Amino acid sequence: MDFFYYPQPLADLIAAFSRLPGIGPKTAGRLAFYALQHADEATGLSKAISAALKDIRYCSICGNYTDSDPCRICSSPKRNREILCVVEQSRDVVALEKTGEYKGLYHVLHGVLSPMEGIGPEQLNIGGLLSRLEGVSEIVIAVNPTVEGEATALYLARLLKPLQIKVTRIAHGLPVGADLEYADEVTIARALEGRRPL
Incomplete structure (x- = not known):
């Protein structure tokens, strides 16, 4: 212009x-x-x-945006403190909360590993994650299924597995209402990998 x-x-x-x-x-x-x-x-x-x-500032515990510290999720006695869901950004917390299905706590990384953009583990909120693992039995990795997201998920899995904590990844595949004929090969492969009994 x-x-x-x-x-x-x-x-x-x-x-x-x-x-x-x-x-x-x-x-x-x-x-x-x-x-x-x-x-x-x-x-x-x-x-x-x-x-x-x-x-608005970051919660000192989970790194989510908040107007009170700790945030409402971290300070809620109703949340399951044994499960920690790791997400890329604060907006991902909102997306998961809207489902009403997840009852654990969150940890916001503020990005994903991207060596091309100079983003390594030091630039992410990984140190904060490692400092809050006491009493945690499962880490759910819920980063986006991009190349950088997958690299971040693998990095976290390798970092956490020796600590005897169960590490899981959210399932990826076909969205409801999608047609197989229009889905790409990676999406179909992920859907097959994540299949479950009816």
């Missing part, structure tokens, strides 16, 4: 929007003009962002 035609503050606003993930230059321009035309909504958005940046 050519910013030459815009006043500098508007060009800066468009540029700021375009740096957000999934927002291209045209959408950034539409958002900037919308913000200018709807000042009350833009001011509310600005206040919400400022409040989140001020009040």
